[in-house]
Amino acid sequence: MKAVQFYFDFTSPYSYIASRRIDEIAQRHGRAVEWHPILLGAVFKITGMKPLLDMPMMGDYTRNDIARSAREHHIPLRMPSEFPVSTVTAARAVCWAKENAPDAVNALVHGLFTAYFEQDKNISALEAVREVAHSAGIDPESVSNGVQDPQIKAALKDAVDHAIALNIFGAPWVIVDGESFWGNDRLHLVDKWLETGGW
């Protein structure tokens, strides 16, 4: 059975909420989750979209909807003091881990989201990424070297380009057997799609 493909940006609150729900949904149907960190900034350059929180009139609604969505699913969420932040280093760390410490990827992804959206740690800083890596059982020095490695930098760039080529224009974004679902608010459909094979 093909893994559920989960595309996300670490600075996206809806990606965080969805990241806390997707493991259970996938497991229920005997599927693994493949994590794909992307950079929404690069995607928005093409679509012309802006983060919802930056759109006229939309900020207040979106702040309330994020908090309400987290409470709906009983997921702790504290909006970070620094928001949004650059997620290049965190995303590169995941790219490095996918090649060099695949068993730790899940813990690294969840750890980075926890650091940012629960513990208010600014994960744009290498030091914060190193701490989370350590907790995930990864040698911090290897990660520090990894995120500077030209091959890893190229791997992330390729991953973002590939996502754009797949017409992924937002996050979180889930692909199940070729079918795309955009947004935390589509996860119940991901569940239903895995259950039924589509409708």
Next chain:
Amino acid sequence: MKAVQFYFDFTSPYSYIASRRIDEIAQRHGRAVEWHPILLGAVFKITGMKPLLDMPMMGDYTRNDIARSAREHHIPLRMPSEFPVSTVTAARAVCWAKENAPDAVNALVHGLFTAYFEQDKNISALEAVREVAHSAGIDPESVSNGVQDPQIKAALKDAVDHAIALNIFGAPWVIVDGESFWGNDRLHLVDKWLETGGW
């Protein structure tokens, strides 16, 4: 108990889908639905947003998501040959009916949505609006005069301005006791909010 406030544009497919679901949700909690036709074009001028179908990369995803959302709720939907269309006349007809034929408003709203999204009738034309009004038990001549009446034109303009003042930036948009929900994909939360009073 205050009515559930439902804001929509007749040319919005997600508004159509939500219009087919909101009556039952409101009734389950002993509430009425108050219909508020608005003009998304006027709203988008302020937010700088464009219809999702016009955004780069988003068209194919959105077309598929609209059809999938309709099938999810077993709602017949045929994308109209002319899309989008001006909904000024249809919206004015509803404004007229709210003042002059309040008992027919529900049938008029559903009839206009049916004409456009099931029967592929171009409801930007007065003739199509007259036909639906007639089926809803409204005298077509009265509607023809109503949609030309300066007072009705002003009433729609005021309604749109009022919606913008409430920070309504999309459709469908539902307000329950002061809490806002944007999108057909938030209707399960409208249901839950009516049930629980919030969380």
